[in-house]
Amino acid sequence: MFERFNHVAPPRQVDPRLQSGTKRMITLLGRSRPQLSSAYHQPTSKLVSLNDVASSPAQDNQLTPQREQRLRASLDGGSRHIMTENTVIVFDFDRTLIDDDSDRWVIANMGLTDLFLQLRRTMPWNSLMDRMLEELHNQGKTVDDIAQCLKGIPLHPDVISVIKSAHSLGCDLKVASDSNTFYIKTILEHHGIYNCFSEIVTNPVLVDSGRLRIFPYHDVDSLHACDLCPPNLCKGRVIDRIQAETGSKRLIYLGDGRNDFCPTLKLVAADCVMPRKNFPLWDRISNNLELVKAKVCEWSDGEELAKVFHSIL
Ligand SMILES: [Mg+2]
Numbered sequence: 686m687f688e689r690f691n692h693v694a695p696p697r698q699v700d701p702r703l704q705s706g707t708k709r710m711i712t713l714l715g716r717s718r719p720q721l722s723s724a725y726h727q728p729t730s731k732l733v734s735l736n737d738v739a740s741s742p743a744q745d746n747q748l749t750p751q752r753e754q755r756l757r758a759s760l761d762g763g764s765r766h767i768m769t770e771n772t773v774i775v776f777d778f779d780r781t782l783i784d785d786d787s788d789r790w791v792i793a794n795m796g797l798t799d800l801f802l803q804l805r806r807t808m809p810w811n812s813l814m815d816r817m818l819e820e821l822h823n824q825g826k827t828v829d830d831i832a833q834c835l836k837g838i839p840l841h842p843d844v845i846s847v848i849k850s851a852h853s854l855g856c857d858l859k860v861a862s863d864s865n866t867f868y869i870k871t872i873l874e875h876h877g878i879y880n881c882f883s884e885i886v887t888n889p890v891l892v893d894s895g896r897l898r899i900f901p902y903h904d905v906d907s908l909h910a911c912d913l914c915p916p917n918l919c920k921g922r923v924i925d926r927i928q929a930e931t932g933s934k935r936l937i938y939l940g941d942g943r944n945d946f947c948p949t950l951k952l953v954a955a956d957c958v959m960p961r962k963n964f965p966l967w968d969r970i971s972n973n974l975e976l977v978k979a980k981v982c983e984w985s986d987g988e989e990l991a992k993v994f995h996s997i998l
């Protein structure tokens with residue numbers, strides 16, 4: 686008996702008549718801040734801190750708080766939908782959409798820490814997580830036990846509400862993660878936001894006679910040649926495919942890890958990357974700003990993530 690946890694919703698239909706106004710609206714709201722965070726000294730940095738975003742209306746004499754309020758009110762009346770209908774938001778999952786790491790959570794909360802520490806240097810991550818699930822099965826833990834454990838992972842209320850509002854505004858939301866379909870579906874369903882996402886791109890999971898099995902996202906026969914990404918998943922290739930499917934839509938990419946740098950490099954100037962501050966992606970972007978074409982908006986926690994979103998959507 687195999688059950689495959691896959692989720693691919695049909696692509697959202699966009700009225701082509703809405704396309705023409707999009708660029709103009711992005712320019713109007715997407716005020717670029719060439720100003721640098723003092724931590725970086727590159728004169729052409731696109732790094733935008735929350736303070737920059739939050740204070741920008743007051744600094745920009747073209748856009749007073751009153752004018753911004755009127756603009757937002759008018760956008761809420763319809764034009765804002767034109768912009769958001771043309772926005773694709775791709776979330777990394779662990780330590781981005783959720784504050785914790787789902788693999789770590791299961792290991793720590795289901796008594797696997799010792800075995801994990803023993804094996805961690807001997808196996809690739811993907812195979813190691815599959816081995817952890819085998820161990821749980823051998824101990825008599827059921828799929829439901831694992832689901833119950835996953836449901837204990839907290840999700841920041843501001844992240845839940847920003848996901849719901851971005852979805853209702855017409856944004857196309859996706860997840861690209863090196864976790865797995867079972868973990869992500871269980872957690873998002875538990876928090877009532879699974880249906881906000883059109884696609885979950887991650888390692889597939891099968892239930893084989895009551896045991897969860899994790900498989901690599903990319904077929905072993907067609908391993909990618911990207912040296913920025915682990916062999917089982919190149920998120921840059923995922924972004925290539927999304928860009929090919931969504932054409933000129935604006936992309937917003939959120940992540941924290943080393944494997945989020947490859948997709949970051951695929952973004953264009955109209956796009957936005959949102960790295961979690963002081964995490965590996967943020968470090969890599971900070972040290973390679975000249976390679977990143979997209980606007981960079983950093984955030985530290987769920988509350989800041991939501992504030993940045995409200996500023997750029
Ligand atoms: Mg992550």
Ligand SMILES: [Zn+2]
Nearest residue numbers: 911914919947
């Ligand atoms: Zn890659």
